[in-house]
Amino acid sequence: MAQICLPIALEASDVEQLDSIIQRGRPLRKGERVFRQNDVFNAVYAVRSGTLKSYRVGGSGAEQITAFYFPGEILGMEGIGKGIHPNTIEALETAAICEIPFELLGDLSSRIPSLQRHFFQLLSQEIAEDQLLIAMLGKNSAEQRVAALLLSISARHARRKLSATAFRLTMTRADIGNYLGLTVETISRVFTRLQKNALLSADGREVIILDAGQLRAVAEGTAQL
């Protein structure tokens, strides 16, 4: 169980301890939420299956998606700081998650140094990823952003031993646009352009990456269409 939820190297006895604090919840259906913005924080969650999105509602009522989560990833850590979740997490499809009560995790981390380090790393990596997104939103064209997202999703599929070139998007074009700071129409047009240049084949949400090299070049701004 702990193996599935927190794939790290631990002593057998440690795994046992960790195992004891992890809760398996019922699966979420599409549209259901793990927690909502402003809920009190008391646990982080590991994605076992399915995909989810994180979003927050700003002062003007506009939603902003800040992340997509795939199996093996940890979510909910933004809430540690203030003790309140600054965002809502919603399932994009049927999804199973593990709940890891934070209070107990803190205690356990004190006793298992490698676990503590692991969580520091997880938090730190989320910062690094957010900053990557910031860089993208600040500087890149619509094509670069879409290409980068597709490559990121591709890489996350590959890490799970799934096809890196053919996969199904679980989010709508609107979600993608929202995440990348673009409109639905722009996303649609970019998809069309990428297909015309034979970098991609897309039938609705079914995507096949035809030329990963070129796609990377587009993402990095080395090539343009």
Next chain:
Amino acid sequence: MAQICLPIALEASDVEQLDSIIQRGRPLRKGERVFRQNDVFNAVYAVRSGTLKSYRVGGSGAEQITAFYFPGEILGMEGIGKGIHPNTIEALETAAICEIPFELLGDLSSRIPSLQRHFFQLLSQEIAEDQLLIAMLGKNSAEQRVAALLLSISARHARRKLSATAFRLTMTRADIGNYLGLTVETISRVFTRLQKNALLSADGREVIILDAGQLRAVAEGTAQL
């Protein structure tokens, strides 16, 4: 010393221990760097005085500023994850910082639960802040972004018991533009517009906020000019 660098509530004996691992470095001058992108990570840093910026250079060679740091704030935590700093930190003016070796901090955190929690919180809050910036870059107009940044800087001055309404910017218009995903010219024009509407008075980098309420309305998109 530890009091200055990590203002948290600790037992006297704990403070002593923490104190012993903190290094005071020589002050940095404008343009000097704390560390560079791809340097190996082995410490985090607390800002004692002065301001700094964090930026990373992408594949296409473009710089992207991801944060500004003020006294009392902690920087360098993005590097924990991969053991390598994903960004460069550079002083915007003369600045003094404390170095906190991470190896020792980890050990100490295991023994002092409140210290561990404190660091989890710091990391988590950086995530929350980054996501706020993401939301801004994705959805907001140039005016909203500039207004929001000015208010953020104002709040950080206030936290240090300095004037929240009158202060000197330590970064150039180019830095601001880079951070907000806008060009220098746009920043300049927004400043001009904000002044014409009497929300602000700016003489070069010297800024006086004349109408914080309206400025907040602009930042939130409730008011437009």
Next chain:
DNA sequence: CGTTCCATTGAGATGTGTCAATTCAAGTGG
């Protein structure tokens, strides 16, 4: 006292947003 960096302003170009219409797929209820 030149040199360099920084800030401002104008005019025109352009990428992306907005508005609107259409098609298609998936549910839903009679």
Next chain:
DNA sequence: CCACTTGAATTGACACATCTCAATGGAACG
């Protein structure tokens, strides 16, 4: 099982915010 509704995606025409290019003036600095 068939309308009917609803949500998602695509495409076109046009608007507009911001970028690009260019010129100028001032401040900082050696």
